[in-house]
Amino acid sequence: MAGHIQDRWFKSEVGPGGKTRRVKTDRYGTGLRYRARYIGPDGSEQSQSFPDREKGRAEKWLNRIKADMDSGQFLDPKAGRITFSEYAEKWLGGLTTDLVSQEAVRRRVRLHAVPYMGTRPMGSFKPEHVRFWLSRLTKAVPNATYRRSIYDSVSSLFNAAVDDGVIRSNPCHAQSVKAPEPDPRLVQPWHEDRVFAVRAGLPDRYAATVDAGGGCGLRQGEIFGLDQENIGFGAGWVHVRQQVKRVGGALVFAPPKRGKLRDVPLSPATAAALSAHMRRFPPVEVKLPWKTPDGPLVARRLVFTSGVGKAIWRSYFDDHVWKPALASASVIPPKEPGARYAAAPDDGMHALRHFYASVLLDGGESIKALSIYLGHSDPGFTLRIYTHLMPSSEQRTRAAISAVFSRTPGETSPPTV
Numbered sequence: 001m002a003g004h005i006q007d008r009w010f011k012s013e014v015g016p017g018g019k020t021r022r023v024k025t026d027r028y029g030t031g032l033r034y035r036a037r038y039i040g041p042d043g044s045e046q047s048q049s050f051p052d053r054e055k056g057r058a059e060k061w062l063n064r065i066k067a068d069m070d071s072g073q074f075l076d077p078k079a080g081r082i083t084f085s086e087y088a089e090k091w092l093g094g095l096t097t098d099l100v101s102q103e104a105v106r107r108r109v110r111l112h113a114v115p116y117m118g119t120r121p122m123g124s125f126k127p128e129h130v131r132f133w134l135s136r137l138t139k140a141v142p143n144a145t146y147r148r149s150i151y152d153s154v155s156s157l158f159n160a161a162v163d164d165g166v167i168r169s170n171p172c173h174a175q176s177v178k179a180p181e182p183d184p185r186l187v188q189p190w191h192e193d194r195v196f197a198v199r200a201g202l203p204d205r206y207a208a209t210v211d212a213g214g215g216c217g218l219r220q221g222e223i224f225g226l227d228q229e230n231i232g233f234g235a236g237w238v239h240v241r242q243q244v245k246r247v248g249g250a251l252v253f254a255p256p257k258r259g260k261l262r263d264v265p266l267s268p269a270t271a272a273a274l275s276a277h278m279r280r281f282p283p284v285e286v287k288l289p290w291k292t293p294d295g296p297l298v299a300r301r302l303v304f305t306s307g308v309g310k311a312i313w314r315s316y317f318d319d320h321v322w323k324p325a326l327a328s329a330s331v332i333p334p335k336e337p338g339a340r341y342a343a344a345p346d347d348g349m350h351a352l353r354h355f356y357a358s359v360l361l362d363g364g365e366s367i368k369a370l371s372i373y374l375g376h377s378d379p380g381f382t383l384r385i386y387t388h389l390m391p392s393s394e395q396r397t398r399a400a401i402s403a404v405f406s407r408t409p410g411e412t413s414p415p416t417v
Contacts, residue, residue, distance in 0.1 A: 080123015082132030
């Protein structure tokens with residue numbers, strides 16, 4: 001048996017004649033009688049108390065501790081007493097991903113997991129608790145894709161708890177726990193009429209953002225971070241080297257998403273639009289920290305800036321520039337007095353990238369080239385998003401099947417030369 005069991009109600013002492021006898025202690029009849037004690041792998045003494053008449057349970061507990069130690073599966077029982085909320089703060093404080101990703105994970109865990117599971121000890125979690133949380137989450141967060149992101153963050157937290165020896169297994173991995181399935185969605189690119197209508201609804205100093213997004217496939221942050229030196233008018237290329245993004249409540253310059261620098265072909269029409277914009281609104285030198293709010297200051301002559309010559313805040317642009325243009329193009333309803341514009345999750349500036357992709361695919365461009373121009377990490381990812389926008393493949397399929405099934409029985413294809 002690992003360790004030993006102390007009986008707090010009795011002690012041994014030597015009586016008359018040198019004989020050992022059991023006598024009652026001052027604690028006799030009060031409190032938990034048995035204290036099971038053992039030395040943990042870290043050399044510290046650990047213990048668990050049990051009531052009167054449960055010495056057998058104390059022995060079983062010690063035997064289980066010994067078996068776990070022998071098998072290398074020992075978990076300190078006290079480690080599992082930390083609550084979900086307490087462990088979440090420790091885990092969130094040790095995240096090593098980029099700051100923007102850290103902020104997103106913190107928001108998911110603190111807003112959508114801690115209110116439901118925060119007070120429960122980590123060691124007490126069972127699959128039923130995760131299933132109950134997911135049922136509540138379904139009512140609180142209608143968007144299944146976002147629910148999946150929340151679930152993935154919480155599952156990562158439990159994975160870390162397993163690695164840290166806080167819990168034995170991840171309750172999210174139980175067979176009875178079903179992860180939220182993201183809503184199946186097919187990209188529906190804008191028609192060119194909508195693109196031009198939204199462009200016409202933008203203030204003059206921002207109209208050419210549509211040319212940068214729809215004509216080069218740039219992301220919103222890459223448009224806001226476009227340096228005049230990144231535009232090769234003579235060579236016909238746009239060099240995507242940085243973006244403007246918000247980190248910890250401040251704007252910074254940072255590499256493009258996933259650090260993928262890329263070069264995008266610049267069409268003569270897009271070049272003309274950007275050139276005209278720069279003549280009317282000359283680029284302005286803007287200094288921002290690099291990557292993090294406390295990073296070194298770097299200067300870029302930005303093609304697109306605010307009315308006071310500063311870097312553009314995405315939140316302000318979306319609410320006060322982009323959505324009014326959507327409303328003017330009848331994409332969303334006009335704003336009611338005193339209210340905000342309607343949500344437009346499928347009609348943000350990212351819609352310009354989808355338009356760009358649809359134009360290239362319709363023109364016969366390859367998925368591999370499109371993947372490079374969009375800055376995707378894998379052409380397979382590009383294919384999964386845009387495969388339904390490849391009409392040429394559908395036409396080839398129809399023609400191939402018709403060529404076979406339109407033959408008379410016994411007829412063979414003519415030999416190829």
